[in-house]
Amino acid sequence: MPQSPIRSKTGFAIHRLTPFKGRIALLFLLLLTGIALQIYSPRYVQLFIDQAKQGSELSVLTTSALLFLLLTSIRQVVTVAVQAMTGELTWNVTNRLRLELAGLCLERDSNFHSRHTPGELLERIDGDASKLNNFLSAFILKVIGNHLLIVAAAAAIWFIHPVVGAAVTGLSALALYVLHRMGSYGTSTVRRYLAESAELLGYMEERIAGREDIRALNATSHVLASYYDRLRSLYRTRKRTGAVLGITLNAGEVTLAAVLAGTLLALGLLSLHGADLTIGTIFLVYYYVTMLLVPLRNIVAEMSDLQQAGAALHRVGELLAEGRSAEASPSSENCRLTGEGSLSVRFEQVTFGYEVANPVIRALSFEVPAGRTIGIVGRTGSGKSTIAKLLFRLFETQQGTITIGGDDIRSLDQDSLRSRIAYIPQSTQLFEGTLRDNITMFDPSVSNDELYETMRILHMNVWLEHFPQSLDKLVSRDGQNLSAGEAQLIAFARAFLKRPGIVIMDEASSRIDPATERTIAEAVARLMSGRTVLVIAHKLDTVASMDYMLVMQNGTAAEFGETRQLAQDPSSVYASMLRKAREA
Numbered sequence: 232m233p234q235s236p237i238r239s240k241t242g243f244a245i246h247r248l249t250p251f252k253g254r255i256a257l258l259f260l261l262l263l264t265g266i267a268l269q270i271y272s273p274r275y276v277q278l279f280i281d282q283a284k285q286g287s288e289l290s291v292l293t294t295s296a297l298l299f300l301l302l303t304s305i306r307q308v309v310t311v312a313v314q315a316m317t318g319e320l321t322w323n324v325t326n327r328l329r330l331e332l333a334g335l336c337l338e339r340d341s342n343f344h345s346r347h348t349p350g351e352l353l354e355r356i357d358g359d360a361s362k363l364n365n366f367l368s369a370f371i372l373k374v375i376g377n378h379l380l381i382v383a384a385a386a387a388i389w390f391i392h393p394v395v396g397a398a399v400t401g402l403s404a405l406a407l408y409v410l411h412r413m414g415s416y417g418t419s420t421v422r423r424y425l426a427e428s429a430e431l432l433g434y435m436e437e438r439i440a441g442r443e444d445i446r447a448l449n450a451t452s453h454v455l456a457s458y459y460d461r462l463r464s465l466y467r468t469r470k471r472t473g474a475v476l477g478i479t480l481n482a483g484e485v486t487l488a489a490v491l492a493g494t495l496l497a498l499g500l501l502s503l504h505g506a507d508l509t510i511g512t513i514f515l516v517y518y519y520v521t522m523l524l525v526p527l528r529n530i531v532a533e534m535s536d537l538q539q540a541g542a543a544l545h546r547v548g549e550l551l552a553e554g555r556s557a558e559a560s561p562s563s564e565n566c567r568l569t570g571e572g573s574l575s576v577r578f579e580q581v582t583f584g585y586e587v588a589n590p591v592i593r594a595l596s597f598e599v600p601a602g603r604t605i606g607i608v609g610r611t612g613s614g615k616s617t618i619a620k621l622l623f624r625l626f627e628t629q630q631g632t633i634t635i636g637g638d639d640i641r642s643l644d645q646d647s648l649r650s651r652i653a654y655i656p657q658s659t660q661l662f663e664g665t666l667r668d669n670i671t672m673f674d675p676s677v678s679n680d681e682l683y684e685t686m687r688i689l690h691m692n693v694w695l696e697h698f699p700q701s702l703d704k705l706v707s708r709d710g711q712n713l714s715a716g717e718a719q720l721i722a723f724a725r726a727f728l729k730r731p732g733i734v735i736m737d738e739a740s741s742r743i744d745p746a747t748e749r750t751i752a753e754a755v756a757r758l759m760s761g762r763t764v765l766v767i768a769h770k771l772d773t774v775a776s777m778d779y780m781l782v783m784q785n786g787t788a789a790e791f792g793e794t795r796q797l798a799q800d801p802s803s804v805y806a807s808m809l810r811k812a813r814e815a
């Protein structure tokens with residue numbers, strides 16, 4: 232059975248608000264003070280009316296009126312304070328949630344990211360968190376505040392006249408029940424709408440990122456046509472959502488009208504039967520009934536926000552749960568890799584597929600002792616880069632074991648594993664920031680001296696002289712103002728700074744021109760020196776000097792052995808590849 236958007240989210244709100252106990256206690260004190268003032272102040276109006284009817288002196292009447300004004304003014308101040316405190320509290324809570332979601336998105340493996348586009352994740356981190364911000368403010372100010380006010384107003388009426396109180400309480404309870412039930416039906420429709428709109432964002436984000444290829448392939452019109460289809464579908468969902476919201480609000484309004492009519496009827500009947508009610512008392516009951524209608528109407532008005540927040544909360548919950556299930560893999564053992572030396576690498580009967588049913592690595596075994604080098608060659612799509620991704624634990628193996636330094640990588644703390652491996656991919660991702668930020672990956676603890684020394688070793692100081700701002704040169708988003716080769720140089724510098732135990736170079740020099748490649752050859756040699764190195768390459772001469780050679784074929788090791796021995800054995804696959812390369 233669907234749950235009310237208010238009731239089902241109470242647990243979430245309480246969990247998120249717990250760290251702010253002190254501020255919440257103060258907020259509640261203020262909230263209760265405001266409600267007490269709101270309930271108590273009209274008694275002076277009742278007093279005023281009854282005193283006036285009895286012909287009391289002007290000074291008595293003035294005192295009642297002034298006391299009413301004083302209490303009302305204090306209540307206004309309290310209301311402003313409650314609103315300000317609620318705003319600050321909800322921003323604190325939702326910013327924490329944003330951080331949690333952003334951290335989760337940055338940490339999750341590529342499987343997670345193949346299920347969610349960056350656009351969709353952005354919508355979830357920011358869009359859904361903003362809706363939750365609205366929800367939490369609404370929860371405190373409107374839901375808790377209004378429910379408390381309803382209870383207080385109903386209790387005040389009970390106190391004045393139990394029969395009217397009973398009628399008002401019964402009708403209010405009915406109104407609240409109807410509102411909560413209607414809200415629960417709206418949430419699932421809104422959830423569908425939010426999911427579709429996040430998908431649409433993801434679709435366009437991907438197309439804008441690939442705009443150059445789309446233009447080059449003359450595919451702009453297809454992309455726009457598909458975008459239009461998706462917009463139409465979103466519009467249809469929006470219309471359905473609108474209809475559900477409309478029905479919800481109308482049901483709310485009808486229930487409110489019933490509350491008012493029922494109360495007035497009860498008062499009329501009581502007057503007819505000669506109940507002992509003064510004009511002041513009738514005014515007071517009428518005042519409380521109208522006061523009770525305000526929070527009920529507020530709840531109706533907030534229903535749309537609550538439905539959106541309910542849907543957003545459901546989606547955030549799904550994302551957090553997805554993150555938690557990934558964390559629950561054997562990695563949580565948290566054994567740290569220590570020391571600075573090089574580390575051995577061993578694959579033992581490893582099988583892996585991006586889709587489980589379709590393995591791209593099959594029963595692969597090879598071993599590289601610490602401080603030695605291996606070349607990994609093979610045709611396009613044979614699984615070379617996947618080996619690097621598995622070693623780095625961007626994906627989990629389905630069978631077999633990968634050990635580094637003798638430890639199963641699944642038993643290692645991910646941070647320490649990744650801090651000991653430097654991976655230089657085929658293309659380097661750059662970020663908006665300075666050259667320094669891009670080399671240090673925004674780590675302010677790296678000193679200028681260390682950076683300049685790295686640049687000198689890599690012979691990047693000559694390249695750096697082209698920029699008057701030196702390391703403060705601004706890199707634009709995605710590194711658009713740098714060439715692919717320059718981006719690759721930055722990747723080498725990043726690897727140097729890491730002082731890794733294992734270096735993986737995946738076609739690392741493929742984007743550097745031969746002259747630059749020669750210039751940094753010595754630096755690359757220094758990076759490799761004393762470290763375990765895996766070099767993935769298409770060109771055989773790139774890996775000819777490696778100690779070991781792994782020839783990949785359709786996800787399996789067609790051959791693995793010492794490079795020199797394989798080169799000298801005319802029957803080996805590697806020797807035949809060398810012959811073909813020479814003939815070509």
Ligand SMILES: Nc1ncnc2c1ncn2[C@@H]1O[C@H](COP(=O)(O)OP(=O)(O)OP(=O)(O)O)[C@@H](O)[C@H]1O
Nearest residue numbers: 341585586591609610611612613614615616617618
């Ligand atoms: N993220 C991914 N999701 C699904 N399939 C993938 C993914 N990455 C690679 N593949 C598939 O896995 C297989 C091996 O890919 P891999 O990138 O390891 O090959 P490779 O030998 O490095 O190729 P290349 O020499 O072209 O870089 C290919 O069939 C590829 O289509």
